[in-house]
Amino acid sequence: MMSKSCMAMAGVMLAALIAAPHTANAKVELPGDPNTLITDAMIQDIREWLANPVVGLSINSQNKLRENMSQDEIDAADTQWRAEREADDQPLVAGILTNPLSSYLTQIQARSGGLYAEIFVMDAVGLNVGQSSITSDFWQGDEAKFQNTYPNGPDAVFIDEAEYNEDSDTWRSQLNLTMSDANRQPIGAVTIEVNLNELARRRGL
Secondary structure, rough: OOOOOHHHHHHHHHHHHHHHHHHHOOOOOOOOHHHHHHHHHHHHHHHHHOOOHHHHHHHHHHHHHHOOOOHHHHHHHHHHHHHHOOOOOOHHHHHHHHHHHHHHHHHHHHHHHEEEEEEEEEEEOEEEEOOOOOOOEEOOOOHHHHHOOOHHHHOOEEOOOOEEOOOOOOEEEEEEEEEEEOOEEEEEEEEEEEEEHHHHHHOOO
């Protein structure tokens, strides 16, 4: 028969085992409001590297290439993109991921040291022009990141709500900006997914 002390010890161990999964799965704390963490100065710094000629040239080139696309054609391209993500043959995906703009955005993300989790640039209808990593879809025109930027003029900024990323155990928020030409005419949009925990760490928060 188990002694009282052994029973007590077993109870403590059982309680620890029950509590362990909850501790292991605990989310890292949200460091603050994205609208406060992402400052005007940070946005200005981002605009400076977005001013690289490869960005505007790539957007304008795709706008000319796809200016007569119907919604059905846009939807078909988006469907093709989603299918290629799971396929061995990826002509559409490869064409975007290997272009000069994607190479530039990949370098920017790498140099950020974990601050930027993803960067992608869209054209005037919300189709991807370049990206630092493969996105789940090709067309962003029906999403807030595009609808709250490009149609709202050259100075539009939309900071989305923070979302927890389980894989990296970090909180992230998408910063979205209108992309404009030299005459301040909107030509597309950009999304930068910011690692809020890394941003707060750099600010000493």
